[in-house]
Amino acid sequence: xxxxxxxxxxxxxxxxxxxxxxxxxxxxxxxxxxxxxxxxxxxxxxxxxxxxxxxxxxxxxxxxxxxxxxxxxxxxxxxxxxxxxxxxxxxxxxxxxxxxxxxxxxxxxxxxxxxxxxxxxxxxxxxxxxxxxxxxxxxxxxxxxxxxxxxxxxxxxxxxxxxxxxxxxxxxxxxxxxxxxxxxxxxxxxxxxxxxxxxxxxxxxxxxxxxxxxxxxxxxxxxxxxxxxxxxxxxxxxxxxxxxxxxxxxxxxxxxxxxxxxxxxxxxxxxxxxxxxxxxxxxxxxxxxxxxxxxxxxxxxxxxxxxxxxxxxxxxxxxxxxxxxxxxxxxxxxxxxxxxxxxxxxxxxxxxxxxxxxxxxxxxxxxxxxxxxxxxxxxxxxxxxxxxxxxxxxxxxxxxxxxxxxxxxxxxxxxxxxxxxxxxxxxxxxxxxxxxxxxxxxxxxxxxxxxxxxxxxxxxxxxxxxxxxxxxxxxxxxxxxxxxxxxxxxxxxxxxxxxxxxxxxxxxxxxxxxxxxxxxxxxxxxxxxxxxxxxxx
Numbered sequence: 001x002x003x004x005x006x007x008x009x010x011x012x013x014x015x016x017x018x019x020x021x022x023x024x025x026x027x028x029x030x031x032x033x034x035x036x037x038x039x040x041x042x043x044x045x046x047x048x049x050x051x052x053x054x055x056x057x058x059x060x061x062x063x064x065x066x067x068x069x070x071x072x073x074x075x076x077x078x079x080x081x082x083x084x085x086x087x088x089x090x091x092x093x094x095x096x097x098x099x100x101x102x103x104x105x106x107x108x109x110x111x112x113x114x115x116x117x118x119x120x121x122x123x124x125x126x127x128x129x130x131x132x133x134x135x136x137x138x139x140x141x142x143x144x145x146x147x148x149x150x151x152x153x154x155x156x157x158x159x160x161x162x163x164x165x166x167x168x169x170x171x172x173x174x175x176x177x178x179x180x181x182x183x184x185x186x187x188x189x190x191x192x193x194x195x196x197x198x199x200x201x202x203x204x205x206x207x208x209x210x211x212x213x214x215x216x217x218x219x220x221x222x223x224x225x226x227x228x229x230x231x232x233x234x235x236x237x238x239x240x241x242x243x244x245x246x247x248x249x250x251x252x253x254x255x256x257x258x259x260x261x262x263x264x265x266x267x268x269x270x271x272x273x274x275x276x277x278x279x280x281x282x283x284x285x286x287x288x289x290x291x292x293x294x295x296x297x298x299x300x301x302x303x304x305x306x307x308x309x310x311x312x313x314x315x316x317x318x319x320x321x322x323x324x325x326x327x328x329x330x331x332x333x334x335x336x337x338x339x340x341x342x343x344x345x346x347x348x349x350x351x352x353x354x355x356x357x358x359x360x361x362x363x364x365x366x367x368x369x370x371x372x373x374x375x376x377x378x379x380x381x382x383x384x385x386x387x388x389x390x391x392x393x394x395x396x397x398x399x400x401x402x403x404x405x406x407x408x409x410x411x412x413x414x415x416x417x418x419x420x421x422x423x424x425x426x427x428x429x430x431x432x433x434x435x436x437x438x439x440x441x442x443x444x445x446x447x448x449x450x451x452x453x454x455x456x457x458x459x460x461x462x463x464x465x466x467x468x469x470x471x472x473x474x475x476x477x478x479x480x481x482x483x484x485x486x487x488x489x490x491x492x493x494x495x496x497x498x499x500x501x502x503x504x505x506x507x508x509x510x511x512x513x514x515x516x517x518x519x520x521x522x523x524x525x526x527x528x529x530x531x532x533x534x535x536x537x
Contacts, residue, residue, distance in 0.1 A: 005355045006386040014352045026374040036358030072238035075110045076229050080246035082115035086139045088247045088277040095340035100130040103349045113229045115222045116140045117424045148211050152177035157314040159211035173306035174204045217419045219249050227261045234268025243347050244274045248318030262328035273347035274322035276335035330388040366394045416518045425526030430517045437507040440466045443499040450523050458487040461522035466504045468513040477508040510536050
């Protein structure tokens with residue numbers, strides 16, 4: 001078993017000169033003898049030469065040859081565009097472009113992914129493509145930071161406290177504000193605990209539930225996208241690093257989902273470094289003037305107090321999933337610093353020195369269980385150690401290729417139906433004809449799908465779901481269809497030119513609906529969605 005270790009001082013600088021006897025490795029509480037020790041120095045990063053005056057800028061040269069004994073490094077820059085506002089994303093883009101131009105080493109391959117699956121780039125060493133893709137990223141916030149309604153204002157964090165944490169202070173603040181919006185005084189005997197039939201309380205709880213439901217779907221989609229990036233990265237033949245860039249997102253009550261992402265990353269040897277795109281963030285407790293004028297009277301004391309005391313709790317809560325993913329995979333979490341150039345250098349550049357500690361887990365049972373690892377320095381030390389937090393014991397027998405459980409795929413489809421997120425996991429177009437029924441034709445670009453090869457055929461399965469949503473977001477009608485593909489070379493060649501068509505018809509009473517189309521391919525679990533308005537005469 002080989003464990004890569006980076007040791008840093010209080011200023012974040014890598015510490016050189018350490019020897020085997022300086023380290024200890026503890027495996028599930030049992031100290032292991034270090035049987036091998038090596039020091040790995042980073043590949044030198046070429047410095048671009050400044051062109052002389054009056055000369056044309058030379059074309060970028062091909063990457064310098066790398067050490068054949070050293071595995072290549074694959075890096076995914078993952079931008080959480082579903083939870084990051086335009087200002088934060090812009091600052092991160094500036095630093096990211098500088099990083100890919102100046103911070104990569106020869107042989108590095110970089111892919112760019114996003115929560116919304118927009119503007120992604122497959123692994124490449126072409127810096128120009130990286131810069132162009134990063135520059136085209138846009139924020140896709142689906143829930144405003146102020147919530148879904150202006151008066152009373154129930155923010156996503158406040159909705160989380162009311163719906164999940166049953167927080168009485170958050171509920172009272174929102175209910176008192178609702179009365180103020182209606183220019184009414186709350187009844188003096190009003191109780192906020194227990195089951196209450198007060199219509200104002202029920203309305204506020206309904207608003208909070210609706211807000212939290214939408215936030216939860218978006219956060220689960222973000223975790224799914226990170227998980228897909230981990231799977232994609234883990235298939236590459238080398239070392240694996242993901243840099244997750246986000247302003248933060250609410251993932252309370254999604255601990256199992258986060259654990260699943262960490263589990264997949266550990267099995268695939270993927271380290272996730274997280275970057276808080278907010279930087280050194282100071283949020284004023286007072287609301288913007290545009291929100292204050294929504295109140296017909298002055299803000300209630302309980303609402304003002306809640307706005308003040310909840311600021312730090314919100315910042316900690318939205319940072320928690322980023323910290324969890326980093327800590328669980330042996331990565332770093334960079335936050336509370338406006339120097340995003342420094343952030344990308346610390347999180348994305350290959351460490352100057354990595355110590356490799358080898359030990360033999362010969363007495364470990366072949367049961368596939370997870371073992372916690374702890375690497376520490378002999379004697380007291382103020383130095384920081386970065387290393388993988390654990391490993392999985394081998395299974396008794398080689399496991400077959402694992403596919404995502406059917407319920408995981410079903411859950412992804414259900415979340416996609418409830419969401420308004422436009423996801424483009426693979427290219428597809430949707431056309432609609434309306435009469436007494438709505439007929440949907442989905443055209444899928446089969447050249448962008450992965451197929452299994454079985455008996456000379458390309459095998460894949462596609463699931464199509466068409467749903468009509470009413471004005472309240474409820475499903476008025478829906479239909480699902482599945483296509484099992486086993487394509488010969490000739491059929492695939494024909495479909496590569498025309499695309500694969502699938503038709504579904506849905507009947508519903510006359511009216512105006514939102515048409516939600518969800519398409520999922522089975523091998524990688526990728527999803528493509530569309531949303532449009534249709535009218536049945």
